[in-house]
Amino acid sequence: MAPAEARMRDAAPWWRPDPGESLCIEGGHRLSGAWRVGGAKNAVLPLMVAALLTPHLVTLRRVPAILDVAVLSGLLRRLGAGLAWSQDAAGLSLTICADTVRPRDVDAELVARMRASVLLLGALLARCGEARLPMPGGDAIGLRGVDFHLAGLRAMGATIDLIGGVIEAHAPRGLHGAAIDLPMPSVGATENLLIAAVLARGTTEIRNAAREPEVTDLAQCLVAMGAVIEGIGGPVLVIEGDRPLRGAQHAVLPDRIEIGTMACAAALTDGDLLLQGADAALLGAAGPILAEAGVALTPVAEGLVARRAPGGLVGVDLRTAPFPGFATDLQSPAMALLATATGASAITETIFEQRFRHVDELRRMGAEITLHGRTAWLRGVPRLAGAPVTGTDVRAAAALLLAGLGAAGVTELRGLDHLDRGHEAMVARLLACGAAVERR
Known part of the structure; x- marks a missing residue:
């Protein structure tokens, strides 16, 4: 074990990184069940x-x-x-x-x-x-x-x-x-x-x-x-x-990025997730925009129920902005969602100039995306196809995981250290909700 890893384990003895350098995702499985939203x-x-x-x-x-x-x-x-x-x-x-x-x-x-x-x-x-x-x-x-x-x-x-x-x-x-x-x-x-x-x-x-x-x-x-x-x-x-x-x-307040990401995952897989502890107010402008795109969020006593709206996924335009605007951390998961939405979408990133690094990876899976400066233009396709892809930051890794959950075939996702940085026990929790995923 490297010295830095040993110091981390001494300070946080609960930390046990899952084995394997890649995550194999078999798409086409609906997510359903309860998902406890963690601290942000x-x-x-x-x-x-x-x-x-x-x-x-x-x-x-x-x-x-x-x-x-x-x-x-x-x-x-x-x-x-x-x-x-x-x-x-x-x-x-x-x-x-x-x-x-x-x-x-x-x-x-x-x-x-x-x-x-x-x-x-x-x-x-x-x-x-x-x-x-x-x-x-x-x-x-x-x-x-x-x-x-x-x-x-x-x-x-x-x-x-x-x-x-x-x-x-x-x-x-x-x-x-x-x-x-x-x-x-x-x-x-x-x-x-x-x-x-x-x-x-x-x-x-x-x-x-x-x-x-x-x-x-x-x-x-x-x-x-x-x-x-x-x-x-x-x-x-x-x-x-x-x-x-x-x-x-x-x-610690509930993680609004986890709320938005898992709401997209439920809609993308045509599933049904109870997001325990979720609060729609934390999403700011992202809540109404995701609803327009076909992500239905229903308040219940325990939090929010996330599923695909009856009209299906529909292309929308969005622009990231400081809160209460659309969070830049939700831009990548939203792009994975919109890649298979009916019609066209435009996503403009105003916060970070290199936050489109996941675009080429989504293209590997069949997404139709064209970049013009800080705007990504999408034309929704019926379904993405599994492919080897690599996450380059926390949110890009989550977006590619979402894309794999909804894709046909198997997606191999690398760059799991990024996924681990911001998502707790992702594999075990996805398995409990019906996903077919395995770290190798």
């Missing part, structure tokens, strides 16, 4: 980082058992945090004790594996007055520079240099409040600055802040820890900093 990948990671702000215990419930959580667990443990895990019917719970934080003990190998590690900058600067962080890795879906993060932290008094691919940041006298105008509502930058601001002296105002539910979830957890934040859920966040933070318990 995009919410739990900043929540784990926020636990570094206090020496008191922070307990997170409904933690998804995914690779990214295991990686970040290894990073936090290397920084000195203690981690205790428990399991119940609702899933994993994690208690973090950061009574000691060693800001220079950053695991460069683990940082290179995930984008969310950039959030350590704000936490370590706020708590320790320094941070040394290699440029973070993660999905290859675009530039996603950290300029907005660094500019905001500099406005709060940090000195930051980029030397040999390493971010050197210092604030020996602590951070101070500032008025920060984000050029665009970046989720990561909003989270990083929010985390930093709760310990900074004075008032910080983040304008043009991201409004995604995951940002709201982070803010609500910070308030439970004693932070004073106004404007939660809106485009302007005002943080009164320098308040002592206490411990807290917080349940």
